[in-house]
Amino acid sequence: MGVIGDAWTWLVTGANWTGDDGATHRLAEHLFVSGVALAAACALALPLALYLGHIGKGGALAVNISNVGRAVPVFAVLALFMMTPLRNSGYLPTVIALVLFAVPPLLTNAYVGMTQVDRAVVEAARGMGMSGGQLFLRVELPLAYPMIMTGLRSAAVQVVATASIAAMVGLGGLGRIITAGFNTYDTAQVFAGAVLVALLALVVEGVLVALDRLLAPGGRRRTA
């Protein structure tokens, strides 16, 4: 396979990693927009989902928002942003698009996790005299934790994937290596860029799985 050899040569050529179009800068851009967007999406979606789950309302919203998130193409949203003055505001259009697509999995999973907490356990906690806040922090949150983390994982994977599509509308990120390769008919560069993007997504997923194991409340005793 000549392409794989050429792609390897591309990856080990130092010049391809330096400068504004270099892989190092593109990777930094990618991680920056992904990190900012994921943090913003968590700040937006988690309090809302956990509150709705706690009071047991808004189920239709939580399910529908994830269906809408699936039906709207990322590429179309990014392209629409490029038609507005937003295109001149640096990383902002990418970050907004990433947040929009990270919110549905976060919201739906956290909400479902909260509502799936065994009613008998909640009743028992209430019977022991726990207040709403105590019930939330000591009972519901630890029990909903696995689903919240599942949501975080799929949101993170979604964000990293979406950030690469930003390159198709001319915005920054690792995807630019791929689109630049397409523009110059450089299949080796396209392939090398694709390997980098795929690896990044797999590493992010792996790190989050490891983090999940480390942070899980009460050790790794999943009852679900």
Next chain:
Amino acid sequence: MAERNCLVANDWICGEYLRSRSQELTDATVQHIWITALSVLIGLAVAFPLALLARRGRHFAGPVLGLTTVLYTVPSLAMFSLLLPLFGLSAALVVTGLVLYSLTILVRNILAGLEAVPQEAREAAQGMGYGPGRLLWEVELPLALPALMAGLRIATVSTVALTTVGSLVGKGGLGNLIEDALPSFFKAQVLTASVLCVVLAVVADLLLLGLQRLLTPWTRIRTPAAQAGLATTEAG
């Protein structure tokens, strides 16, 4: 005069655009539909045997579920680009990428559906002398159909959206129109193509819902059908 102005003024909504480019819009929509439909059908044809294999035990289930999950993690832009050396700039590249994506959802849902078949139903059929093939076709498959259809709907809706990324190689249906409109900031074309994408996804979802109701009339008698939708969204 007023009509020509909306193209010149680059309005978001433009009736003249719809009229003058109706052929282009139809062609893109048709391409979008056949790429999506072909991908989902091939995905289903591949996912079904994989789910049957995964059901045979942990030895198969681990690798099958692991591999499809890894495929799902790979971003679409990278997936299509990794397939470039194999397929070149062709629709086959886009269809292959989309098939690989659909596998995760389809395999998981078919497997969940088959595993939820009550053991008594299976034993009753075996007691009546059903062989393994007939058992699968006449007992297990119909009972697994609601879960399978839920997976099919999710996979179809995601595939409609993902097809736009195929414009990377010029085979993205409505995505091609979006891509073409980018350099000239052609607002009407981007908005029209985007709206059509969402409409396609919604129509496909409703058609599959209708098909599911036709195929499984018995589920309407009991209530848990509504909950199946909720259970599969969390898995996806």
